Amino acid sequence: MQLLTKKYNFLQENAILGLLFSFSIIEVLAELFSFKVILFAFRPLVAILLIYLYWVTSKERNVLFYMTVFFLLLTSIFILFESILFLILGLIGIFTHRILLIFYIIKLNNIKDFVPILIAIIPFVFIFSYLLSISDEIPKGSYYPLVAQNILVSILAGVILSNYFMNDSNNSPWLAIFGLLSTALYFTVFIEKCFLSNLPPTYFRPLAMILYVTSYYSFYRFVIDAETINAKKEAITVTQ
Template sequence: MLTKKNKALLESGTILLLFSFVIIEVIAELFSFKVILFAYRPVVTILLMGLYWITSKERNVLFFITMFFLLVTSFFILSDSKTAIIIGLIAFLAHRLLLIFFIIKLNKLKDFVPILIGFIPFIFIFSYMLTLSDEITENSYYSLVIQNALVSVLGGIVLSNYFMNQNEYTPWLWIFGVLSVALYFTVFIEKCFLSNLPPTYFRPLAMILYVTSYYSFYRFVIDTEMIHAKKESIIVIQ
């Protein structure tokens, strides 16, 4: 069992390691150190899982399953093998679905009409961008359609929660939503419109957005768990 002081030190050390690794990876991207770049996403995911294990009292299994599929994605999606890419895409689809379900579960959402309203502007923008691109292959088109829909659902949840459910843990969810949409937008622009440019134009930004978005998600989960625990303790006392 860790003491409170040791736990705080371990948490701070893991956060410092996480963001130090991002700096190393951005430098590696700028100088094309591919061996280091391969470890980027798996290490980030493992560090976030470890950080959640250290700080969470609940240690929700759903968090680890969600991040596990993200870990699987990071191992397969960058491969040159068609089979590995398909596995990576399926794992990423599972990750997105679990992520959306987890957020809905944590927020205890019951009214889905505001989510549908918030979904519309996102799906309209991404669908319009999809129709404008001439660089999308037939094989990747349907994958992008599905990803557009999932990102739009995530954006709809965050947007509806911001306006309809002003509570203590909204800021971290809002930050996560903004960074996630920005990350997808950056990758979408790179792959579909500016693929002829060197990856160093976009990937350092994508790396930073990737880490900060999932760190925000982790903070949202932790803060939400703490608030739920406080509410339950108040009910028990009453």
């Protein structure tokens, strides 16, 4: 019975993954050809499938994962509209998402020493601040939101970078992959908005969509790995 259950869960997981990457290909094509109706219909499905995939595969089903991806889902919907209200809601959503993301990674990796994080943040803050200072194409009213975004992305990158070098006992390669892809995603969007806004969006958005899907799939895999590692540590502690 247990073998049948494992086989069913394996098939279910692969079916969800197949849907996830199929929808991602549709999204990339929609971005390439600017099909807004398809974007509106399929973009939220990426976050929804991640939530369902985690529900199927995780034994812990941590509420922080659902909250983090839920705000990602809200943001992916809000940014499809062009009104000021939805823009503000999108900014609130992405700020909340990134704060939860940082807190969740710190919690999963049991990080207690924050000095390496502070050191690792510095180069990212410097790079993004420099790029912001030399940009002549910052959209009106976007300067302070971009500063806040730069700080949050720098903190996230600093947490991941410091964990990679300082926390060997609780390291998952998926966290490093997520950090690389998510930083590349933000860098791509940042360059598009602040330096090359005169170019058609089809130059960057298909790439951004690929980075978006692969980075958050990597985040999901990191969470599963971290939960497995932490469960094994707890089991060893109990037996001792």
